[in-house]
Amino acid sequence: MSSVLFDVPGPRARLRHRLYAAIGILVLVAAIGFVLYRFADTGQFEGRKWSWLEYKNIQLTLGEALLNTLKAFALGAVFALLFGAIFAAGQLSDHKVIRVPSMVVVELFRAVPLVVLIFVFHYGVSLGSPLYSVVLGLTLYNGSVLAEVFRAGVLSLPRGQSEAAYAVGMRKTQVMRHVLLPQAVRAMLPAIISQLVVLLKDTALGFLITYDELLDFARDIGSQFQFGRPLVPVTIIVAAVYISMCLLLTWLATYLEKRSRRDKKVIALEKKPAEDVVAAAV
Amino acid sequence: MRVRTLAVALLAGGLALTACGKEGGPGDTGTAPSQQVAADVKVDGSPTFDKIKARGRVIVGVKEDQPGLGYKDPTSGKFTGFDIEIAKLVAAKLGYGDDKIDYKAIPSAGREQALINGDVDYYVGTYTINNKRKEQVGFAGPYYTAGQDLLVKKDDNSITGPETLKGKKVCSVTGSTPIQKVKTDGLTEPENIVELQTYSLCVEQLEQGAVDAVTTDDAILKGYASQSPTTLKVVGKTFSTEPYGIGLPKEDKALRGKINDILDEAINGGAWEAAYKATLGVSGSDADKPVIERY
Amino acid sequence: MDVLLDNLDLYGPGFLNTVELFLISAVGSLVLGTILAMLRVAPVPVMRAMGTAYVTIVRNTPLTLVFFFFALAFPALGIVTADTFGGSAASLFYTAALFALTLYTAAFVCEVVRAGINTVPVGQAEASRALGLTFGQMLGSVVLPQATRAVVPPMMSTMIALLKNTTIAAGFSVFQAGSISANLAERGENQLIGLLWVAGFFVVLVIPMTLLQRSLEKRWSIAR
Incomplete structure (x- = not known):
């Protein structure tokens, strides 16, 4: 096995590597041990701090909280994809009157922090239910990022695709709808899904405006006196839920990418425009 | 609506499988007057x-x-x-x-x-x-x-009223009237003011020792003190009327x-x-x- | 305009704190992220596993949750106390925010660096070894210059995201640009106008960074 940075190890290097491995394991064990010790020492493993999980009403509330998170995610995702498609088309338009405003809108919503956007809708214009502010914020921000993704996807297609389509007599909208967009979406699928993972994670911002989602649940249960204020246990559980949801989505992305790579219909792009966008999906 | 109910039921069912879904609560007390x-x-x-x-x-x-x-x-x-x-x-x-x-x-x-x-x-x-x-x-x-009052730890005798807050860490809810009063009256230094989203988070910080006092209406504070009267107390010197x-x-x-x-x-x-x-x-x-x- | 001018004492320190949070956690996450990237490409499997585990967990956790943990739950573990950081309450929450931002962003920095190193073909390193370059020479004159081109543009995007993410601290008792609106509300000012000013300042901060990133991306993508 050879990588860019390291040559195939010789006998001495192998010995050194074993030493590093031993040190690595030691550090890891020490770190985990320390955390476990702190947990035990501060009573985080006490039955009382975990007993909230047993109660039916709390389980139902957890279910509701999870559903609220998923609701914000689903609504946000659908609207963001729509917004993205519309504004990508706008940015690619031949008419300056459409192109310039689309670009300005996309740039603006990408530059403003999502927290500030959500605050504008919740505290600034008082939309009422926190769900509206969360979904609208998620839509505008992620929609703008997705617009960039779609646009990059279309631009990365070989010029021959649109030229051929024009040559057989298709119109602009037909070229876009039947030739360019379907291929672009496939090529950009991994980038689109990573942006959806970002969207899923950002639903947690609803916490800041007291939308009843998972993190809000963590705060409520975490401050229950009768369970000894189990903030640490409940954070761990909620984190596990978030991580598994995001991993499922990421796994879906990898699966789709693999499938589309097998698929002959996809055009191999010369460079991967998706990479930068994916990497930037923070 | 039915899908939603079904999903909640499924989730609860899943959880119940592992934990048996207890009814009722651990803190049931029946002392309320009829x-x-x-x-x-x-x-x-x-x-x-x-x-x-x-x-x-x-x-x-x-x-x-x-x-x-x-x-x-x-x-x-x-x-x-x-x-x-x-x-x-x-x-x-x-x-x-x-x-x-x-x-x-x-x-x-x-x-x-x-x-x-x-x-x-x-x-x-x-x-x-x-x-x-x-x-x-x-x-x-x-x-x-x-009236606005202070919640402190039971063994804390250094805080006896609003004028003793200097140098103490005070917590209340972001944008609330009580925190505004602390700021405008300069009851403590700006860097010792903690603003969180709910009073329960503040009380939690008080119990962890991250803050020294929680301030808001005495009724709210008494509510928290009544949960654990052995560790928390309300100072009892109100400095506003609500x-x-x-x-x-x-x-x-x-x-x-x-x-x-x-x-x-x-x-x-x-x-x-x-x-x-x-x-x-x-x-x-x-x-x-x-x-x-x-x- | 009045909302801005009457409350300059909020906007000034607010944005200064945002920039300060950003700079410190940017340096922190660049260092930690690079170390993590080293772990992820290391020849020792245990180290690779450690790097991968960190990145997988952190990248899939909402930043708000990371904040929640460090600001509210972590003190319960008794590792730090109110007196650890100079004794004032603000410093405790400020440190929590720095930790949250640094640890979270480091995972993304790590991925950018790793992706950058992977864009350099193995043949480049093999050729330099064949020429008898030492590890340092190979890294300094062959691999890193090529990797930088692939790293800098996405790294700038990550840093822009970090700048914007600092506003989440608004919910965790750290005064910065994101908490200006709550303070305006206390003063009875119009929150909408106040928030639009905040948004405007972010646009002014972010757009030049985006433009620089684009131009670098364009210039270097041709050279490759």
Whole structure:
């Protein structure tokens, strides 16, 4: 096995590597041990701090909280994809009157922090239910990022695709709808899904405006006196839920990418425009 | 809607498989005083009361996140606290027993709208009477005279009032009136002010030792102190006045008069004191009886 | 305009704190992220596993949750106390925010660096070894210059995201640009106008960074 940075190890290097491995394991064990010790020492493993999980009403509330998170995610995702498609088309338009405003809108919503956007809708214009502010914020921000993704996807297609389509007599909208967009979406699928993972994670911002989602649940249960204020246990559980949801989505992305790579219909792009966008999906 | 119910049921089922889904709660206490339900009550000229009568049930707006005041137990779903006791007392004197009350949790920001829309018949939940609110809703009471106070650890004798806060870390809710008072009066240094989203988070920080005091209305603080009277105490030196009233639809003067009568009787009889002792009184702090202000 | 001018004492320190939070956690996450990237390409499997585990967990956790943990739950573990950081309450929450931002962003920095190293063909390293270059020479004159081109543009995007993410601290008792609106509300000012000013300042901060990133991306993508 050879990588860019390291040559195939010789006998001495192998010995050194074993030493590093031993040190690595030691550090890891020490770190985990320390955390476990702190947990035990501060009573985080006490039955009382975990007993909230047993109660039916709390389980139902957890279910509701999870559903609220998923609701914000689903609504946000659908609207963001729509917004993205519309504004990508706008940015690619031949008419300056459409192109310039689309670009300005996309740039603006990408530059403003999502927290500030959500605050504008919740505290600034008082939309009422926190769900509206969360979904609208998620839509505008992620929609703008997705617009960039779609646009990059279309631009990365070989010029021959649109030229051929024009040559057989298709119109602009037909070229876009039947030739360019379907291929672009496939090529950009991994980038689109990573942006959806970002969207899923950002639903947690609803916490800041007291939308009843998972993190809000963590705060409520975490401050229950009768369970000894189990903030640490409940954070761990909620984190596990978030991580598994995001991993499922990421796994879906990898699966789709693999499938589309097998698929002959996809055009191999010369460079991967998706990479930068994916990497930037923070 | 059905999909939603199904999904919740499935999730709960999944959880229940691993944990067996206990009913009820660990903190069930049954010390709340019971109320005598009045019969044949008449409130002439009150549209709200007519609505209650037609419905056969009372809908009361309350808080659900203030222990000792208006608090919904997440395990049993039961409402408890001083505000709840007052709501029960009023309902009983209007002719509706415990089993005929529906509680509706409404956060501070939605109170006026809920009363204007008629979503609730009356509202009992740390609702300070002031002139600005009187333009939108009516108030009976006050049933409690609260004031900004300090919650500290039981063994902390260095904080005895607002003037002893210098150099101490003080926590309250972001953008709330109490935190504003701390800032404008310069009660402590700006870098020692902690602003969190809820009082319970502040109390948690107090118990962890990250802050030295939590400040807001004494009623709210007494609620937390009554949860763990062995570790927390309310200083008991209020430095503002917040009369809590029962929120009503603005134009319903008949019901306002009736509820004022009910409260007056409860305060001068023993019912008010019994309600206080069973809830906020557990904190170990006493309270002065309020005086009804009719308008 | 009045909302801005009357409350310059909020806007000034607010944005200064935002920039300060950003700079400190940017340096922190660049260092930690690079170390993590080293772990992820290390020849020792245990180290690779450690790097991968960190990145997988952190990248899939909402930043708000990371904040929640460090600001509210972590003190319960008793590792730090109120007196650890100079004794004032603000410093405790400020440190929590720095930790949250640094640890979270480091995972993304790590991925950018790793992706950058992977864009350099193995043949480049093999050729330099064949020429007898030492490890340092190979890294300094062959691999890193090529990797930088692939790293800098996405790294700038990550840093822009970090700048915007600092506003989440608004919910965790750290005064910065995101908490200006709550303070305006206390003063009875119009929150909408106040928030639009905040948004405007972010646009002014972010757009030049975006433009620089684009131009670098364009210039270097041709050279490759």
